[in-house]
Amino acid sequence: MNILRIARKELLIQFRNKQTFTFMIAFPIVLILILGTALSSAFSSNISVSDLKLLYKENVQNQQLEASWQDFSQILQKEGVQLTKWEEGTDGQQAVMDGQYTAYAELNDDGIHYYGSSQQTIENNIIQGMLSVYADRYNLASAALKANPASVQTIMASVDSFGSFIKETSLNKEKQPGAIDYYAIAMSTMIALYASMSSSSLIQSERNRKTSIRLSASPATKGQIFAGKVIGATLINFVCVLVVVLFSALAFRADWGTHYVAVGLVLLTEVALAVSFGLLCGYLFKDGSGRAFLVIVIQVVSFLGGAYFPTDDATGIFKNIVLISPLRWANHALNDIIYSDRAAAALPVIGLNVALVALFLIISGLFMRRREAI
Amino acid sequence: MNVLEIHELTRKFGDFVAVDNMNLKVREGEIFGFLGPNGAGKSTTINMISSLLRITKGEILLLGKNITKHSRFAKMNIGIVPQDLAIYEEMTAYENIYFFAGLYGLRGNELKERTAEALEFVGLSDRAKELPKNFSGGMKRRLNIACAIAHKPKLIIMDEPTVGIDPQSRNYILNSVRKLNEMGSTIIYTSHYMEEVEEICSRIAIVDHGKLIAEGTKEQLKSSITDTKDIWISYKSEQPLDTERIRQIPGVTQVLDDEQEQLLRVWSKAEINNLNLILQQLIQNQVEIRSVDEKAATLETVFLTLTGRNLRD
Numbered sequence A: 001m002n003i004l005r006i007a008r009k010e011l012l013i014q015f016r017n018k019q020t021f022t023f024m025i026a027f028p029i030v031l032i033l034i035l036g037t038a039l040s041s042a043f044s045s046n047i048s049v050s051d052l053k054l055l056y057k058e059n060v061q062n063q064q065l066e067a068s069w070q071d072f073s074q075i076l077q078k079e080g081v082q083l084t085k086w087e088e089g090t091d092g093q094q095a096v097m098d099g100q101y102t103a104y105a106e107l108n109d110d111g112i113h114y115y116g117s118s119q120q121t122i123e124n125n126i127i128q129g130m131l132s133v134y135a136d137r138y139n140l141a142s143a144a145l146k147a148n149p150a151s152v153q154t155i156m157a158s159v160d161s162f163g164s165f166i167k168e169t170s171l172n173k174e175k176q177p178g179a180i181d182y183y184a185i186a187m188s189t190m191i192a193l194y195a196s197m198s199s200s201s202l203i204q205s206e207r208n209r210k211t212s213i214r215l216s217a218s219p220a221t222k223g224q225i226f227a228g229k230v231i232g233a234t235l236i237n238f239v240c241v242l243v244v245v246l247f248s249a250l251a252f253r254a255d256w257g258t259h260y261v262a263v264g265l266v267l268l269t270e271v272a273l274a275v276s277f278g279l280l281c282g283y284l285f286k287d288g289s290g291r292a293f294l295v296i297v298i299q300v301v302s303f304l305g306g307a308y309f310p311t312d313d314a315t316g317i318f319k320n321i322v323l324i325s326p327l328r329w330a331n332h333a334l335n336d337i338i339y340s341d342r343a344a345a346a347l348p349v350i351g352l353n354v355a356l357v358a359l360f361l362i363i364s365g366l367f368m369r370r371r372e373a374i
Numbered sequence B: 001m002n003v004l005e006i007h008e009l010t011r012k013f014g015d016f017v018a019v020d021n022m023n024l025k026v027r028e029g030e031i032f033g034f035l036g037p038n039g040a041g042k043s044t045t046i047n048m049i050s051s052l053l054r055i056t057k058g059e060i061l062l063l064g065k066n067i068t069k070h071s072r073f074a075k076m077n078i079g080i081v082p083q084d085l086a087i088y089e090e091m092t093a094y095e096n097i098y099f100f101a102g103l104y105g106l107r108g109n110e111l112k113e114r115t116a117e118a119l120e121f122v123g124l125s126d127r128a129k130e131l132p133k134n135f136s137g138g139m140k141r142r143l144n145i146a147c148a149i150a151h152k153p154k155l156i157i158m159d160e161p162t163v164g165i166d167p168q169s170r171n172y173i174l175n176s177v178r179k180l181n182e183m184g185s186t187i188i189y190t191s192h193y194m195e196e197v198e199e200i201c202s203r204i205a206i207v208d209h210g211k212l213i214a215e216g217t218k219e220q221l222k223s224s225i226t227d228t229k230d231i232w233i234s235y236k237s238e239q240p241l242d243t244e245r246i247r248q249i250p251g252v253t254q255v256l257d258d259e260q261e262q263l264l265r266v267w268s269k270a271e272i273n274n275l276n277l278i279l280q281q282l283i284q285n286q287v288e289i290r291s292v293d294e295k296a297a298t299l300e301t302v303f304l305t306l307t308g309r310n311l312r313d
């Protein structure tokens, strides 16, 4: 009961603190808007993918190769590629250059020759991706044809499995985040981390106000005070994050997918992680230097986690450093949940967050117990 | 019955002994004055009584129960008014009291009633819904008291509740202390203002360097120092007085010069007749003497005699 009273008091005080709200809500919303619009061109999927048109010239003698191409071209059509058979008098390469087709492919017993459009790069990439899987095997088979015609059958027999194969190599995922979507996630997870700032003075603020005297002299135990304050701080910061999420979804039409519970839990555990880490820093650092330390930590973690620009393509040492950012764990999980429709992607990051929260709280708890009053 | 008993209480901070083997009894229904110069160990003692500091040695009994063993019982029966304001500026007067009283297990209607009572008691009912940041210093002090009394503790501990407020608010608070006492609470009252303590306390303890050096009613304390006289000399002088010379006169124990009021106070052993020497010393220094008065012993005299220090240094 005392835990709830203290948590409620914490909420009340923070709700009336205008600074909390400008910082935790207005600031990220403005950032989403600015970064989301200014950097939208960096997110290519904003450009809509136009029709995929493949012109092909088939000059295959071998029946098995011929049959396998028939099967494959059906798969291509199912994937949304418009196939056009080459007719006498057409210059395939010229037609691609003129923009009539995305690509031109020539098939004969020697293999596949491919000419992609240099204007429709994305579309070209998609078709090339699909075709390359097939072409590898086709070229292999056509080479085998010369040496040992019987083996063509075995090589091309697995043509049915192309279907699943193609999905993986294709660029044509169901959904891709646009700039606003990206920054809606990145800012929400970043602002969750800022919960650690106010939490670093969670206990110290009571001491500054001298209300720690009353709390310690009251029948509420140290554990209750501790738990109440942690719960209160987590809730208030979580509410701030939720407001940012909702605002970005409603006002900016940012995509938050359909797995609300999974998204919510990732964000909640991330806030809890930030709160418990901030609390610990409050115990580790004297007189507010914890705050300065946290500003730096948050900036680094945010930067590495892709709060300002995506760091997924990081290479070298950077690629490994990036992995230690809790922001990246959260962003990755959210991306998976929202864009790959995998609610289960939330589990590892929730588990990791909860474990760290437990660790930080236990250490903070030990510090607290050593103190005479709170 | 004794509400509070302190037995051989000691508290150390590292090697420094802040409270040294203190023994004290506070009876039910008393307003008990706790006096001592800065750093005497008053707050340290109070903080041990209210479980804010651990006890190095000795024990404290509240209503006969050891407060370390019966921590919850002790806490439920104590209300503390801290030396500094201890309220939430972001919460209204009502919310502050409601929150703190709630920690004492009060619920529902009872909690609401007690909160309203406490507000009424300190005269803040009409400001209940306001934030303390709009309050005057005196009003904040009153709220500080209200937060400590809503749960009706048997023992109320007040650590300098009248510091830095206007005389009107001070009177209000002193009257409240009396009323709380009449309503059945025992009170421990710490103050730097002697007159206050003389006015409201039934018994007084004087501490210095962590030790209890005197205890009793104010009459008892005053009669214990009949060997001291308190001389008030009103003077006129352009230059500051040379109090060091006067201090060296045989029998003089303490000299206080109030330059603004042009009033010199000299404490001296009663049996030595040294008034002539004192006046001579002043006249030699071209000080014009306007009046000389020998006062009856006050609590301040007691305090100065026992500690050799002024309370307000």
Ligand SMILES: Nc1ncnc2c1ncn2[C@@H]1O[C@H](COP(=O)(O)OP(=O)(O)OP(=O)(O)O)[C@@H](O)[C@H]1O
Pocket (backbone or CB within 6 Å): B013, B016, B018, B036, B037, B038, B039, B040, B041, B042, B043, B044, B045
């Ligand atoms: N936490 C602490 N660590 C070390 N020394 C302390 C601590 N708290 C108090 N002291 C020392 O113990 C002594 C008694 O302090 P205390 O606060 O009890 O005095 P006090 O009688 O309340 O004085 P004041 O009239 O100024 O309030 C002082 O010398 C003080 O410096």
Ligand SMILES: [Mg+2]
Pocket (backbone or CB within 6 Å): B042, B043, B044, B083, B159
């Ligand atoms: Mg004190």
